[in-house]
Amino acid sequence: MGARRLRAREDRSRLRPRLRVERRAGRRLSAPAFGGRQRGTLPKLEHVLGFEELPELAAEGRAFADRSPGALEETSSDLEEDDLYTIIYTSGTTGPPKGCMLSHRNYFVMASVGDLMEERYIEDGDVMLLYLPLAHNFGRLMLLTGAHTGFTIAFLADPLRVPEALLQVRPTVLPSVPRVYEKIHAAVTARFEEATGLRRKIVDWALSRGGEASRLRENGNALPGRLALELRLADRLVFRKVHERLGGRLRIAISGGAPLARDVMEFFDAIGLRIVEGYGLTECTTACTFNNRARYRFGSVGPALPGFEVALAEDGELLVRSETVFQGYFKDPEATAAVLTADGWLRTGDVGEIDADGLVTITDRKKDIIVTAGGKNVAPQNIENELKTSRYISQALVVGDRRRYVAALLTLDPDEISRFAAEHGIEGGVADMSRDPQVNELVAGIVEGVNRDRSRFEQVKRFSILPRDFTIEAGEVTQTLKLRRRAITEHFAAEIEELYV
Known part of the structure; x- marks a missing residue:
């Protein structure tokens, strides 16, 4: 039907100025958080749909399908890979939010990257706990990757309920922003520090064995036989209890959206849960680098993903080039020209380093x-x-x-x-x-x-x-x-x- 998805985060104080821009996008807007109350404020739109109108819309859709059984196939056949798929607004941490125009090609290539990696992280039998907002690129990619790969997704609307949901869902995969891992780290270390006497000695010993194993693995070294035995005992006495608080099945913890402190990553690795950190931005359809088990270093965000190129500008700004680079900012050619070079590089706005092994480290936002x-x-x-x-x-x-x-x-x-x-x-x-x-x-x-x-x-x-x-x-x-x-x-x-x- 020629519609385009236009996603904005559900923050009402910040959504109003975006709606002023969106009035120029077309004649239809689905605004379930606002419903009919917005009709008077959006005069150029013929249709504003709220939750209360969804049953009526569904009935109209079924009736249309009965009248035109081939409509979906005909419309799908008209789509091209470079047609606009969605507009996702940036989070607005460094300025007014901008609408990133992403094509079908952008998202298909991004969701398919896992097929090209040396090691597949997520399989069709996995269960993912997803609390990330779907108006955010990270959450949207997980949703589409689920459909592409075939794993199960358990949705959670409230990030404050993650600890409770971990016990209920018992996920094998958790994509998250750093704040959740930081909170879990703070809670676990607080309980460790409360231990006294023999219990405290056991905790300290287990963490020392886990830390030694983590350092050896990071440097690509095998664990000595005695350390491997000690690690199994540490897991039985201490670490397993932490894993049980995370549901007991979690094997892949993904962090993105902001930097995660090295101390937090080292702690989780010491207790047997490696957090794999990636880096990207909405303008390149989520991710462009990702740590993996074969090539990782704490504090880095890993090497470029398959099909991606990364480079540094003269001032240290990280540049990215791939088929996932967006089409531009919605109705903002000046801002688009500022971030896209003539030869296809995306200026990320982040200052970073690339080491001899191709691992990327982000220093900070250029503007920050x-x-x-x-x-x-x-x-x-x-x-x-x-x-x-x-x-x-x-x-x-x-x-x-x-x-x-x-x-x-x-x-x-x-x-x-x-x-x-x-x-x-x-x-x-x-x-x-x-x-x-x-x-x-x-x-x-x-x-x-x-x-x-x-x-x-x-x-x-x-x-x-x-x-x-x-x-x-x-x-x-x-x-x-x-x-x-x-x-x-x-x-x-x-x-x-x-x-x-």
Whole structure:
């Protein structure tokens, strides 16, 4: 019928300006989150469909199929590989969201990449727990890969219910953004640290054996016989209990959408669950590099996928070329020209490195790099990720562009800081704890630990503990839990200024 999918994340405060753009897209819009209430605000659209109208639409569809049994086949035969398949909006972490136009070819090639890999990660008998929003490219790719490969998908609407769903679904595959792995890591390490006496000695011994095995595997070395036996015992005594909390069958954990701290990856690998990290962006239909068992290195995002080329521009920006590179931004030729070169390379906007083995490491978003008043370049995400490895820190935002030094806004993990408060006789909620001297001393120690191995210009000189976490509702994080830096710096402008008084 000539329709095109136009996907936007379900964030009402940010969807309105997108709808103004979408009014030019055509005459039909499916807006189930808004329904008929939007009719008066979208005068150019002939049809606005809400959930309440879906039964009527289904009835019309069945009637049309009876009248025109060959319509679907006729319409399908008219499709070309380079016809527009969908428009997916970027998350808007570095500016206004832009509509990425993706073709049928883009998505077919992306979903078929697994067929070309030396090792197939997901098989038709797998069960995937999918909580990622389908308006996000990562989630959409998993959905289409499921249809292509034939594995089972269990959908979850609320990412906060992942721990509960892991026990119910018992997935073998979990695609996720780093925040979920960070939360699991914080919870597990907190329980380990609570152990005392003989139990604590067993935990520490098991982690040391798992860590040694992980380092040997990363370097491509076989495990000595004694270490292999010790590892089996460590699994029986300690690690297996962690795996059971993840459902007991999880074998492939995929991380994407943002960088995952190396400490978190090393921890999971030590307990027998390797998190494979990939890298990509909506403009190249999700992924372009991916770690695999044969070629991986903690801290990297792996080598280029089959059929992809990666290179570095003179300023260190990562470039990508493949059949998955998008057609351009919807009705924004100027922005399209800024990211696509004449010879087909996509400028990713990320600064990175490519080592001699072809493994890619992402330093930071080009737009996010902090340049201090002294002219020093600082990559904030690396510092933020290290700060978040503490079980007491929920979120971290590093600031300091054109300032004398680097500072940070920090939020507290409510569960972990409440345990700390109970142990130290601190009363009140998280907002009260953020002002408590003992909590401040605790956080100061965390910051000092992160600063220890950093150059002076990279060190966090001052920090502010905020009374609340960053939220989706306030527009401070995306549906996939990435920070919206501009919104956060606007909302907490006063706190930032206090850091430089």
